[in-house]
Amino acid sequence: MNVGMNRLGNFSALSSKLSYRRAELLVAFATMLVTFDLMLKMEGLYIYVTEYYRSSKRQRELYDRGLTLTLKSKHILGLAFDIAIIDKNGKFLKEDDTKMYGILGSWWESHGGVWGGRWKIGDGHDVYHFQHN
Numbered sequence: 001m002n003v004g005m006n007r008l009g010n011f012s013a014l015s016s017k018l019s020y021r022r023a024e025l026l027v028a029f030a031t032m033l034v035t036f037d038l039m040l041k042m043e044g045l046y047i048y049v050t051e052y053y054r055s056s057k058r059q060r061e062l063y064d065r066g067l068t069l070t071l072k073s074k075h076i077l078g079l080a081f082d083i084a085i086i087d088k089n090g091k092f093l094k095e096d097d098t099k100m101y102g103i104l105g106s107w108w109e110s111h112g113g114v115w116g117g118r119w120k121i122g123d124g125h126d127v128y129h130f131q132h133n
Ligand SMILES: [Zn+2]
Pocket: 075, 080, 081, 082, 128, 129, 130
């Protein structure tokens, strides 16, 4: 698997509070993730998931620091993740290093997801963010 999953320990805490509707959404989201991972493998890309589930408290902290524009992030529902693309030399690709985030973002959108590269945050765009629609 090319996806470095981080913070998945939080998933069990989240799943104990699931409604049926949220469980359905998470299954759909997980299906998208598996497909995304297959595509990455085929392309020979490596990504690291830097954040997945986020508590409301953490969302508030990020909001207060100006690092997010909303208190109602899909991260709180477990329906969003942030990635870092790592090149073959082990270097983290930043937004201005490459168009690769846009390529992955377009792929994600073509499969029904929402990509953060479409909205501005600070001086740039949230290219690292992928979420369920
Ligand atoms: Zn995010």
